[in-house]
Amino acid sequence: MRASLIQIAVNEGESVEARRRRAASLVRDRAGAADLVVLPELWTTGAFAFEEFGTAAEPLRGPTYEAMAKAASDAGVWLHAGSVPERDRDGTLYNTSLVFSPDGDLAAAYRKIHRFGFDKGEAVLMGAGRDLVTVRLPETTLGVATCYDLRFPELFRGLVDAGAETFVVPAGWPERRRSHWTLLAQARAVENQAFVLACATAGTHAGVPQAGHSIVVDPWGEVLAQAGADEEVLTVEFDPAKVARTREQFPALKDRVLGVEVPRR
Ligand SMILES: NC(=O)CCC(=O)C(=O)O
Numbered sequence: 001m002r003a004s005l006i007q008i009a010v011n012e013g014e015s016v017e018a019r020r021r022r023a024a025s026l027v028r029d030r031a032g033a034a035d036l037v038v039l040p041e042l043w044t045t046g047a048f049a050f051e052e053f054g055t056a057a058e059p060l061r062g063p064t065y066e067a068m069a070k071a072a073s074d075a076g077v078w079l080h081a082g083s084v085p086e087r088d089r090d091g092t093l094y095n096t097s098l099v100f101s102p103d104g105d106l107a108a109a110y111r112k113i114h115r116f117g118f119d120k121g122e123a124v125l126m127g128a129g130r131d132l133v134t135v136r137l138p139e140t141t142l143g144v145a146t147c148y149d150l151r152f153p154e155l156f157r158g159l160v161d162a163g164a165e166t167f168v169v170p171a172g173w174p175e176r177r178r179s180h181w182t183l184l185a186q187a188r189a190v191e192n193q194a195f196v197l198a199c200a201t202a203g204t205h206a207g208v209p210q211a212g213h214s215i216v217v218d219p220w221g222e223v224l225a226q227a228g229a230d231e232e233v234l235t236v237e238f239d240p241a242k243v244a245r246t247r248e249q250f251p252a253l254k255d256r257v258l259g260v261e262v263p264r265r
Contacts, residue, residue, distance in 0.1 A: 001139045002237050004034035005214040008204030009231040010046040011174070013073070016056050020044060021065050026233065027071035027079060034235060036137070037075070038199040039068075039082030040170045040214075041112075041147045042095060046205030047172025050121045057087035060109060065098060073104030078137055080169040082199070083112065083146055085126070092127040097146055097170060099135050108135045110142065113155060116148035132158050140166045140240035143194070147171035150184045150198070153191060160192045165243040169198040175229070178211040182226070190221035193246045193253060195238060202231045219246040 006026050010019070018208055021038060030037045043065060045052040064084045072079035079100040086096035095112035111129025115122045132155070135142040143164025149155050150169055159167065167188060173181045181200065189196040195218060202212040212229040216236045225236040247253055 001032045001036065001240055002235060003036040003038065003216065004030045004195055005038045005197060005199035005216070005227070005234040005236075006040075007039060007200060007212055007214045007227045007232045007234060008043050008203050010043055010201045010205045010210065011131040011203040012205055016044045020064060024067045024071040027068070027077070027081075027199070028075050030077055030233075031075040031205045032206050034077055035139070036080070036197075037072075038080045038168055038170065038197055040199045040201040041097075041172040042085060043082050043172075043201055044084055044133045046201065046203075046208075047116075047147065048121070048174070048206040048208040050117075050125060050132050050206070053085045053093055053122075053125050057085040057093050060086055060096065060098075062086075062242065065106070068098060069100050069104040069106070072100035072102060076102045078102060078107075080142070080144070080170065080199075086111070093125055094127050095122060095130060095146060096102060096129075097133075097144055099142070100146065110144040110146070112146040112149060114148045114152050132162055132166050134159060134162045136163075140195075140243070143250045144168045145169050147173060150181075150188060153188065156188050156192050156194075159193065164192075164194060165240060166197065167192070171200045172197060173200045173211045175209040175211045178213055181183045181211055181213060182215060182223075185215045186217050186223070189217035189219060192221040192252070194243055195240070199234075202229060
């Protein structure tokens with residue numbers, strides 16, 4: 001199976017509309033070159049452009065949905081279109097990922113569960129998702145998570161219990177914590193014996209230089225490919241059957257002890 005991670009640059013000076021057109025064209029370029037294409041988190045605005053979330057927010061089936069559905073069907077690829085600021089009917093904002101089938105149909109929408117920012121930014125501006133999301137592809141089952149979610153192993157274990165074999169993680173991760181990014185992507189792969197396809201933004205927006213360094217890790221924790229800091233399309237071939245082989249040859253997941261009592265202090 002071939003996957004392309006489109007590490008698009010989010011820089012000020014390019015409008016949301018222009019970047020949307022550019023992203024659609026980059027997806028179309030993957031026709032015949034990839035089975036699965038991935039875009040990063042909040043690439044229309046940038047994950048740290050908090051003041052733009054409200055103005056750029058879209059209904060689920062808004063302009064980004066329309067452009068990405070068409071790009072997926074034009075290219076004939078599974079498309080994880082990264083996430084958009086979604087405005088719900090009641091006005092609540094969510095950081096919502098969209099996954100399309102090669103026919104351009106919506107296969108899944110995932111509202112980010114762990115919001116970043118502590119007492120500001122996304123954490124106060126957006127609502128929290130509540131549902132785990134997996135997507136069955138012919139070759140593998142995707143488990144969907146977004147950026148800061150990477151720090152919460154219990155979410156990934158829940159996705160494994162729901163059948164996930166390949167985690168897809170769009171992100172807008174700052175350069176300042178790049179070492180965490182690589183380490184956490186490898187940790188989630190090793191502990192769950194799953195592939196991790198983690199696609200980040202490049203560029204600088206809202207004064208926050210982005211890490212780039214999108215990464216693909218195999219179920220043994222080996223880095224199959226990693227991008228540099230700038231805009232880049234990272235394409236990798238991987239064997240989804242390696243998940244079952246790894247889980248059989250080194251069956252650590254079977255040794256889980258559930259319901260361990262934690263003594264109260
Ligand atoms: N957009 C995000 O979720 C940023 C997460 C982050 O910077 C971190 O976990 O560190």
